[in-house]
Amino acid sequence: MLHDVDFHALGRQACLRLLGRVRVGRIVYTRRALPAVLPVNFRLDADSSVVLRTSADSDLVRAVDGAVVAFEADEFDAAARSGWSVVVTGRADLVTDPAERERLARCGPDSWMPLRDGVFVRIAPDLVTGRRLSGM
Amino acid sequence: MLHDVDFHALGRQACLRLLGRVRVGRIVYTRRALPAVLPVNFRLDADSSVVLRTSADSDLVRAVDGAVVAFEADEFDAAARSGWSVVVTGRADLVTDPAERERLARCGPDSWMPLRDGVFVRIAPDLVTGRRLSGM
Numbered sequence: 001m002l003h004d005v006d007f008h009a010l011g012r013q014a015c016l017r018l019l020g021r022v023r024v025g026r027i028v029y030t031r032r033a034l035p036a037v038l039p040v041n042f043r044l045d046a047d048s049s050v051v052l053r054t055s056a057d058s059d060l061v062r063a064v065d066g067a068v069v070a071f072e073a074d075e076f077d078a079a080a081r082s083g084w085s086v087v088v089t090g091r092a093d094l095v096t097d098p099a100e101r102e103r104l105a106r107c108g109p110d111s112w113m114p115l116r117d118g119v120f121v122r123i124a125p126d127l128v129t130g131r132r133l134s135g136m
Numbered sequence: 137m138l139h140d141v142d143f144h145a146l147g148r149q150a151c152l153r154l155l156g157r158v159r160v161g162r163i164v165y166t167r168r169a170l171p172a173v174l175p176v177n178f179r180l181d182a183d184s185s186v187v188l189r190t191s192a193d194s195d196l197v198r199a200v201d202g203a204v205v206a207f208e209a210d211e212f213d214a215a216a217r218s219g220w221s222v223v224v225t226g227r228a229d230l231v232t233d234p235a236e237r238e239r240l241a242r243c244g245p246d247s248w249m250p251l252r253d254g255v256f257v258r259i260a261p262d263l264v265t266g267r268r269l270s271g272m
Contacts, residue, residue: 035206
């Protein structure tokens with residue numbers, strides 16, 4: 001057991017600042033009634049929603065469109081036992097508005113997957129929680 | 137859209153080797169009917185189960201004991217667009233056997249949280265999947 005570390009809850013604005021400085025997070029959802037998780041690169045949009053790009057015919061899109069998901073990002077230094085973690089929980093929706101799709105195609109996130117039919121998924125930042133771990 | 141990266145599915149043994157070299161992963165579960173995710177440090181036990189340590193009266197224990205969860209670990213180099221991700225899916229159970237608890241207290245994972253009443257949770261490696269991403 002450890003008695004030499006501290007956890008601090010982070011406010012929404014601090015969480016969003018941290019999210020804005022990383023490019024990879026993990027979308028957490030339910031697939032065939034089981035918990036599922038997939039690392040993706042993402043972009044924090046101006047309205048604080050999380051936007052990621054994937055394939056239109058992917059399992060991911062089928063599983064998350066219209067569902068409440070969690071999205072997590074973190075940075076940890078295991079040796080120093082310090083770092084932070086932020087979780088955004090909210091409804092995920094395919095971006096269908098053509099103007100919005102065009103804007104995101106210009107300045108939104110890339111996908112690491114080769115995509116023939118890329119679509120954007122937006123996760124509403126309904127609940128934003130986070131914590132910082134400090135080695136002491 | 138990107139056309140310059142490759143994903144390779146990883147076999148079970150390759151996944152376990154990668155899991156064995158990191159200390160932090162993320163447990164993915166359901167809490168109050170919503171997807172939830174929490175970074176934790178962990179140890180891969182000799183039987184390939186994932187073991188983590190937490191507080192006996194934690195929300196986490198109440199949510200996962202006896203439930204199927206996912207556990208994810210990864211390492212990514214965002215600049216090089218390379219890395220790997222492994223997911224273990226299986227039933228999580230509190231370790232209740234006294235001899236097993238004693239063994240894990242000697243050589244099992246620490247918790248980053250200060251614990252007054254630490255318990256071990258074991259995740260069975262029923263399904264182990266992973267993929268490697270290679271920048272090209």
